[in-house]
Amino acid sequence: MARQTPVSRRERPAKPALTRDGIVDAAMAILVAEGAQALTMRRVAGALDTGPASLYVYVRNATELSALLIDRLIASLDLSWDGVEPWRDRLHRLFADYSAMLADHSGIARPALFVWPDGPHYLDLIEVLMRLLTAAGVPPEAAGRATDLLLQHATAAVAEWDSRRERGEQDLSDLVTTLDSADPERHPTVAALGSALFVRGSHEERSAWLIDTLLDGVLAPTRSSG
Helix, strand or coil: CCCCCCCCCCCCCCCCCCCHHHHHHHHHHHHHHHCHHHCCHHHHHHHCCCCHHHHCCCCCCHHHHHHHHHHHHHCCCCCCCCCCCCHHHHHHHHHHHHHHHHHCCCCCHHHHHHCCCCCHHHHHHHHHHHHHHHHCCCCHHHHHHHHHHHHHHHHHHHHHHHHHHHHCCCCHHHHHHHHHCCCCCCCHHHHHHCCHHHHCCCHHHHHHHHHHHHHHHHHHHHHHHC
């Protein structure tokens, strides 16, 4: 009787070796396709055809994965400054690009509020911000604090709008209705000013105003001492 030809159980090609960059690549693909709400260690592991425990050899936890992912996103920004463009104009342009980058990746602004990015591109961002602020005459310690404050504002603004857009539970008209309902006797100032004062202007215009206000506050001690 003829022997049966043995059948190999290795029906699939060998899986590529796991690397930190490969894990970030998989996380980026999920972010682009499904948004940050789908980013879990289990989901990323599934995309790499492995178990979550295997990822922890390369990435400590989901927080570190978010930090690496945000650094990867920052790499898409133009972080140069030729020293010719006025520092304030360059700073506004940089934050407009940074906000647009976060807004283009659904849900990533929320973890960015609580995570320090991990990588050289984040350092590139800090470098150009510090160059711009010190060129404006801001002392180093104040420039460091201003960098943190400006990034917090830009990130929080995108996170707020992102959350409203995703949940769809409130609209700007709800705020207008509340403001317009102000009792002239109980809230005479609000009633007299009207709702338009509080909601006028685009998100970009309001964000630019706040950045200028923060910058003017940071520069005030420098101007008064001069």
